[in-house]
Amino acid sequence: MNCVITSQRRMAQYGFRARPPVPCRLAFEAAFRIFDVMIGEVAVSSGRALAHACREGCGACCIAPSISSPIPGMPNGKPAGVRCAQLLDGERCAVFGRPERPACCSGLRPSDEMCGASRADALAWLARLEADTRPAAPLASAGDSA
Template identity: 50%
Template sequence: MECRLGCGACCVAPSISSLKKAADVRCEYLNEQNLCSIFGKPERPKVCSDFKADKETCGSSNEQAMANLIYLEAVT
């Protein structure tokens, strides 16, 4: 599955410890178009680079992706 550009759920819902980002907080690197401003750069955290969009996690809409990722964050 290709990532839905402008979704940004994976940059909001989960915590990202290497950035000291809490769950359900917008990442400081997420721009106004919900795109990562450090995508492809060496300073991008490995956890972010390793995340791959898939239908089970991201669902069929940005809203579903957010709900799924919030749920996964809560149960892990």
């Protein structure tokens, strides 16, 4: 029931009335994926500045981070700093809002902190996050020779 309350609050912050709880959690989550797409498209098409709406022509989150899981067109994932195969010429995602969009992508939400004031700010923040969260090289054990 906690995810229902959280989702209802999330809809309310954008001015939508929440519907009664859906008994099937998967159906409920699918509805909110559609809601997220709708909010993103409204923000871009209307020119309205929603809090944390994606910046048109940015695509930083599709370039800077590495992705270790398979994604459409990149079965071995994506290295940091490489354009995603799904990033179109206008810096728009070809699989945004579609079922094949990876969970790692739909889970990354734009924020003032991440996106900054420009595409350059977003690329720098994401590159710093990538570097800060990169796994450390394995330490040599006492039995290893140098």
